[in-house]
Amino acid sequence: MQGIDEIQLRLLEEIAGLHEVPEGAFNIRANGQLATRHNTAHIEIVSKEDGTGIDIHIKPHTKKESVHIPVVLSQSGLTEMVYNDFYIGEDCDVTIVAGCGIHNGGDAASQHDGxxxxxxxxxxxxxxVEKHYGSGDGRGKRIMNPTTEVHMEEGGYMEMEMVQIxxxxSTKRSTAVDLAADAKLVIKERLLTHGTQDAVSxxxxxxxxDGSSANILSxxxxxxxxxxxxxxxxxxxxxxAGHTECDSIIMDNAKVSSIPEITANNPDAALIHEAAIGKIAGEQIIKLMTLGLTEQEAEAQIVNGFLK
Structure with a gap:
């Protein structure tokens, strides 16, 4: 892939599943600069005049097309903020793949705010689909702070898969959605932290x-x-109708807070929240160990299955 080095290519594989140039429209950003871009007959990507990001225009009635807009950073100490706006016409059916990967092998912090x-x-x-991933053995921090705003017109549907691999x-994820009549939202968030990492979502x-709904699963x-x-x-x-559910596994000396809030401003609003935090059950580990796994292998299997 022209303009992409081996480290950046590995990041693209992790966050967007890209091994080669993708089909459809795409815009790949590397170390704060445009690396490559492609438009289609129905999807146009245009740089903002002030250089702060891109506008993605998807024509009405566009069906079964995709847009990839991943960002990769491999330069230690690089900090950037990018603004991307998506204008999706009526009666479309599209997939948008975003995400950010940071490889930091130096001592200075690298940060991407999108x-x-x-x-x-x-x-x-x-x-x-939005995936975040960090690598590198440097002492510099890998920081990502995504902000997402969604404005849905009548009858719209959006499924959001948000993953931190x-x-x-450090990450502060902020998502806000407004739904018109009969619009539906599904958010599936998966998150793994270790070491001294901190994540807020x-x-x-x-x-x-009327008729709008949201199902938020973490x-x-x-x-x-x-x-x-x-x-x-x-x-x-x-x-x-609204439903929010948070399930968390806590291990070692970690700390987890789940703060659900539901507010009914209409007597016909049906809202539910659920939250559960707990450790891995000992019998689950023992059962897997009887199949020949070590304790660490059993633990890893349980965690991987939980986050699928």
Whole structure:
């Protein structure tokens, strides 16, 4: 892939599954610069005039097409903030793959802050995949702070898969969604922290239209001395349905906080929240050990299965 070195290619494989140039539209950013871009007949990616990010325009009735916009950093000490806006026409069915990978082999912190805004047209379906990954043996921190705003018109549907794989020292994830009538939102968050890593995730869903719904699911594992905070807020402002669920496994000396909040501003708003934090059951480990696994291998199997 032109303009991408071996380290950056490994990061792209981790966060976007890219081994070669993807099909469809794409925009790959490496070390603060555009590495490569491709548009299609229905999807156009344009750089913002001030150089702070890109605008992605998806024409109405675009079906079964994809957009890849991954970011990779392999330069220690690099800090950037990027603004990306998605304009999705009505009656579309598209997949958007984003994410950020940081390899830090130096002593200075590397940081990427990304602000994504989605304007989802009437009756459009969007699947959004965002993965974060860190690597490198340097002492410099790997910091990622994603902000996501979604504005959904009537009948829209958006599924968001938000994953932090490993190696991210600090992250503050902020997601806010506004839903019109009959719009539906599904968020699936998976998070793993270890060492002294710290992660904060806040999701706010405003159910403004009759028939709108939100289902927010978070699964996380906190190991060693890491800390996690999950905040989910659902505001039922119409005849709507909202559900938030957080399940966490806590290990070693980690700390986990789950803070769900549901607010009904309409008598026909049906809202539910669930939260559970606990350690791995001893009988689960023993059962796997009887099959020939070591305790560490059994523990890893349980964690991997939980985060799938």
């Amino acid at each position: 602000i994504h805004r989605f304007f989802v047209g009437k009756n459009s379906r969007v699947k959004y 490993k190696g991210v020292d 806040e999701i706010i869903a405003n159910l403004n239209g 699964r996380s594992v906190a190991k060693e001395d890491s800390t996690q905070t999950f905040i989910a807020k659902i505001y039922g402002n119409a005849k709507c």
